Amino acid sequence: MSETQDVVIVGGGVIGLSIAYALARDGITSTVLDRRELGREASWAGAGLIAPTSENRSGSLPPTVELRSWSAELFPRWSAALREETGIDNGYRRSGGVDVAWTVAEEHELQTTAGRWRVEGIVHERLAASDCLQVEPALNPELRLVYFLPDRAQVRNPWHLRALSAAAAKSGVRLKPWLAVDRLETRGDRITAVRTSAEVFSCGWVIMAAGPWSGGLLGDIGVHAPTPPLKGQIVLLRHDRPLLMRIVEHGKNYLVPRGDGHILIGATEENAGFDTRPTAAAVRDLLSEAIGLCPTLGQATVEAVWAGLRPGSIDTKPYIGVAPGFRNLIVATGHKRAGLQLSPATAELVAALVLGRKPQLDLAHFRVDREPDPAADTIRS
Template identity: 45%
Template sequence: MTDHADVLIVGGGVIGLTTAYFLAQEGVRVTLIDKGDFGREASWAGAGIIPPGDSRRAIAPIDHLRSLSSEMYPDLSRRLREQTGIDNGYHVCGGLDLVEPGEAFPIEEWRAEGIAFREVMGDALRAVEPGLSPALARAYHLPGMAQVRTPRHVKALLAACEAQGVQLYPHRAATGFVRTGRRIDAVQTEQGPLLAGRFLVTAGAWTDGLVQQVGCRLGVRPVRGQIALLQTDDARQRLILLKGKRYLVPRGDGLVLVGATEEDVGFDARPTASAIAGLLAFAAELVPSLAGAALERCWAGLRPGSPDGLPFLGAVPNCPNLYVAAGHFRAGIQLSPASGRAMTDLLIGREPVVSLKAFRLDRPPAPPIRTAFRS
């Protein structure tokens, strides 16, 4: 066992990469491993929608995590661009949350947090976004909504980690742990064990398969999300369009992301004809001109769902040097800056930037809570 790090992170998606980045900035020796290429699972597949927020006024713990991440994105994006030359495409573009009959919106939560919004109805909707279908009658305009190009963001994080000396081992799957009593000595891989002082599992939908080996059962499960990418000749659409759990995200260069499904199909990450057809029909329902757009490609990712919709962030009970950051479901990109910062604080013995009590691994089961934004 020759490799040794202060912290070894298992799982190179956006949560693992962001935590490795922040740890390296603190002078921590970090090793990051992944069973495949870094950031190529749910992180690569995400749409990169960043809701607005004010962390000083957020009420629910998950809204505090989301709003702090939103506040961190501009500076994080700037620093990544300066360090790597990679522009992750972060920009504030605004969004329209389209109202369906009988749907309740978290208006009071938005007001309490000081989030700017206004109700838009009838023809005023087409004035805000001209390509919208005339059948759409009502929406809330959120001018502070932003987006990031997720593949570019992952590439920037990976390049920054490498530049800061993080030891990167793709295609090195963790198969178990080497233990002495309650402490973890090493992560076992097919290429041999890797030593470290502390260990963090950020393996997304694959997290439970590892931590169950030390008696920790979280209930993190894979939820397939399918996305289609359209190419149009008309780049006039500016706003992110949200309707229920689905969305259109215009990239500004004629590309439009259409997502996303939620499917409990185990670890099957194959896109299906019926789901993609449903997404294409949804796109044309919102913006009729998209019926003539070219289908550039489609893909699917396995999101890490949790029993109560909240991520797990914290130490594994009865394993003093083993930690988990997983279960972010559809909000991994959106919550990654604050999650990575909080886990860095925890791993170096500093008070976390946000309270992690609501996200602890041994929390009692609870129904999903009402939040300011759908993930």
């Protein structure tokens, strides 16, 4: 059986669903294909941290920072619109955060980061030890350095995905879970069809948003866009009273209090291929980190442990743009540790490409065929 659809989106994670939602808002109904349930991979597994917005409006910020900041601005607007359209609260809240350092080396690193926040216009305040204990009394009093960032925010991933799916479906988007894309069929510089195990979809545009599986599907048609999976494990704790109010970040680790006594501890970064099994060593390390930062967590109960696969790219930036050699194939993946927070901006950019509008940001930096950018990761704040 063959179906004609204008836009076919491969992958129903947060990137694919956000693109479908943005397109539907502009009157374009797409088809979203996922090889399993929608939004059950990294998009479900992530912690839902949203970076603070930047108050620097000079236009002089690096493109990655512009992307991050714009997306952070879009998040509350999208959240309100989704709630209005579907009645589903995605849990977005500006809970604020504290970034902490234990050692002298970490202190220097955090001070360097604070210098970057100053340039980027991210509101932050260094806390004296006494203030820190007032702001977050459960934190370990032996921490050397603590910064308060009032604009750090969070979202509940499964709720956000549910809201996106509901809003998209309401606007006529055809959501097709359990339909794996086997390959893209090509003629010259066009994708002519998307072939799944059960159906063939002819298409005007194809959007590749299959997370770490994108690289393989693209490689089959000669597009070089590696998306190596980066495994991340999370432990979910529960304490009988809320211990922390704000997100605590310590280097790449974090504690995310959900406001109902649940606290997420994340996350590892491992090159483990497509293996998503949680491991004892990771759980041990995450628990030790959490109890070090917040000793009372030793009494919390372990509710769950899980892992997900962040989609990598050739460097630290996502791919957002038309695939080289093809006129109707857009790649939107490789967001690594920041796919949730970058999803609204990514979707707006892809919608602009499909609609033939000038994208809101210069996409040269996110081209699929760019040279790898050795710059440090500025996608996450």
